[in-house]
Amino acid sequence: KNKRRHNFMIHKQPPSPPGLPVIGNLHQLGDRPHQSLARLAERHGPVMLIRLGFEPTLVLSSAEAAKEALKTRDVDYSSRPTSFCAGKLMYNYVDLVFAPYSEYWREMRKICVVELFSMKRVQSFQPVRTEVTHYLIESVAASAAEGEAVDLGEVCFELTASIIFKIAFGRSLKGSLMDGKGLEKLLHETTAVLGSFAAADFFPYVGWMVDKLSGLHSRLDRLFERFDGFLEDVIQEHLNSDKIKDNQYEDIVDVLLRIHKEHVRSGANWFTMTNVKGILLDIFLGGVDTGAIALMWALAELVKNPEVMKKVQDEIRHWASGKDRVTEEDIDNLKYFKMVIKETLRLHPVGPLLVPKKTTAKTQMLGYPIQEGVRVLINAWAIARDPKVWHQPEKFIPERFKDSLVDYRGQHFELLPFGGGRRICPGMNMAMATIELVLANMLHRFDWKLPDGMTPEELDMEEGGGFTAFKKVPLKLVPVDNY
Numbered sequence: 001k002n003k004r005r006h007n008f009m010i011h012k013q014p015p016s017p018p019g020l021p022v023i024g025n026l027h028q029l030g031d032r033p034h035q036s037l038a039r040l041a042e043r044h045g046p047v048m049l050i051r052l053g054f055e056p057t058l059v060l061s062s063a064e065a066a067k068e069a070l071k072t073r074d075v076d077y078s079s080r081p082t083s084f085c086a087g088k089l090m091y092n093y094v095d096l097v098f099a100p101y102s103e104y105w106r107e108m109r110k111i112c113v114v115e116l117f118s119m120k121r122v123q124s125f126q127p128v129r130t131e132v133t134h135y136l137i138e139s140v141a142a143s144a145a146e147g148e149a150v151d152l153g154e155v156c157f158e159l160t161a162s163i164i165f166k167i168a169f170g171r172s173l174k175g176s177l178m179d180g181k182g183l184e185k186l187l188h189e190t191t192a193v194l195g196s197f198a199a200a201d202f203f204p205y206v207g208w209m210v211d212k213l214s215g216l217h218s219r220l221d222r223l224f225e226r227f228d229g230f231l232e233d234v235i236q237e238h239l240n241s242d243k244i245k246d247n248q249y250e251d252i253v254d255v256l257l258r259i260h261k262e263h264v265r266s267g268a269n270w271f272t273m274t275n276v277k278g279i280l281l282d283i284f285l286g287g288v289d290t291g292a293i294a295l296m297w298a299l300a301e302l303v304k305n306p307e308v309m310k311k312v313q314d315e316i317r318h319w320a321s322g323k324d325r326v327t328e329e330d331i332d333n334l335k336y337f338k339m340v341i342k343e344t345l346r347l348h349p350v351g352p353l354l355v356p357k358k359t360t361a362k363t364q365m366l367g368y369p370i371q372e373g374v375r376v377l378i379n380a381w382a383i384a385r386d387p388k389v390w391h392q393p394e395k396f397i398p399e400r401f402k403d404s405l406v407d408y409r410g411q412h413f414e415l416l417p418f419g420g421g422r423r424i425c426p427g428m429n430m431a432m433a434t435i436e437l438v439l440a441n442m443l444h445r446f447d448w449k450l451p452d453g454m455t456p457e458e459l460d461m462e463e464g465g466g467f468t469a470f471k472k473v474p475l476k477l478v479p480v481d482n483y
């Protein structure tokens with residue numbers, strides 16, 4: 001009997017919410033697809049097969065389903081769907097984020113993991129993180145002296161952008177070709193384009209025409225030219241520079257150019273300047289906004305939950321008492337602070353649907369048969385709020401991680417802010433080093449008040465939509481200097 005039931009499951013399709021002719025379920029996504037898909041999953045279950053235009057798409061919304069995709073059958077779920085926008089911006093998928101699963105991706109990933117994102121490399125950038133954080137603290141202190149509110153979106157963006165510029169391009173953000181507001185607008189436009197649903201991806205033949213008419217092609221051309229021009233300039237500057245650098249670390253362009261040279265010398269010619277640019281663009285697009293968004297959510301949740309704010313500030317001020325700054329060494333002692341960050345990433349995974357995946361072979365998902373070449377979305381946002389796994393999932397309670405082994409490093413499938421499996425975010429350690437140092441210092445030095453008599457209950461926590469779930473209403477707070 002059991003065998004018959006098993007066979008029945010093997011041949012049955014996953015549940016599919018009814019859609020419309022041609023567009024399928026596209027119209028049901030709305031402007032925050034992770035939330036709409038979570039609602040659909042409540043009705044249709046943790047494994048759904050939807051249709052986005054002509055593209056069958058598997059949506060996974062439980063830890064058990066995520067585990068099957070990211071661990072049990074990891075290889076089968078490791079490719080990326082083609083994306084018209086990513087193909088155009090990423091030099092036809094020669095980067096790491098959007099490269100299809102292949103020998104090529106494996107080689108690129110090895111270079112990135114060993115050379116760019118290793119613990120040793122992350123540590124070599126410590127002076128940059130420290131210097132930029134000091135600068136930020138002083139600029140917030142100036143606002144505190146005036147009693148002014150600061151726009152934390154702007155502050156956090158400038159901070160993460162300054163760090164990435166220094167470590168990746170060896171340049172200061174200020175006075176660079178791309179500066180301040182212009183850069184913020186450019187990066188937001190690009191993530192919006194990458195997160196949008198280009199018609200060409202979902203409607204064969206006519207889609208291309210629709211995108212052309214809608215102006216998407218010219219928008220992409222414009223974005224491509226700006227990024228490519230910038231990267232060309234940075235690379236040329238590094239190639240022409242014969243000055244002995246005053247900084248002790250190799251920046252990421254230095255490392256990539258060195259690898260390129262080694263490849264050419266050994267006769268391997270696949271690692272070209274275009275690959276160098278592809279990786280740099282991944283770091284540019286993946287490394288700036290993500291950290292800033294996470295920092296902003298952490299501060300917003302802390303202001304909304306004053307008792308948590310007090311507890312975490314007491315901890316930081318206890319361990320760093322008598323010091324004017326929190327150092328990276330101090331952070332190891334901050335147990336509750338680390339729980340606060342985990343809880344922030346649980347409620348606010350920056351990429352709520354991770355990066356779309358694609359099946360590489362005919363496979364299965366919790367007993368359902370799945371075709372090769374199916375697009376796969378893992379709803380990390382919904383999984384991290386699943387009431388079957390999390391007690392009072394909508395509440396910000398860092399204590400839930402006390403005596404718990406659950407963390408965000410891809411081994412616990414109920415908490416996946418950095419994804420998991422072989423395509424897990426390789427920039428995780430780099431990102432965490434920045435987030436921890438900056439947040440600890442902001443909480444150590446300042447108390448944070450809401451402006452104009454606003455109460456914590458009135459703080460708007462709505463999310464914006466697209467590739468990243470950012471805080472829609474900018475967070476403005478008044479810093480009070482505790483120095």
Ligand code: HEM
Nearest residue numbers: 096097286287290350351354355418419420423425427431
């Ligand atoms: C809070 C900060 C960050 C978050 C939440 C985040 C999240 C993610 C997620 C969810 C993925 C997709 C994983 C999957 O498909 O399973 C990813 C991939 C990636 N991330 Fe991050 N990321 C962050 C910061 C960074 C930084 C700082 C860098 C680089 C300096 C970076 C570089 C990348 C790259 C290159 C990939 C593609 C990996 C591949 O496809 O092989 N990320 N990230």
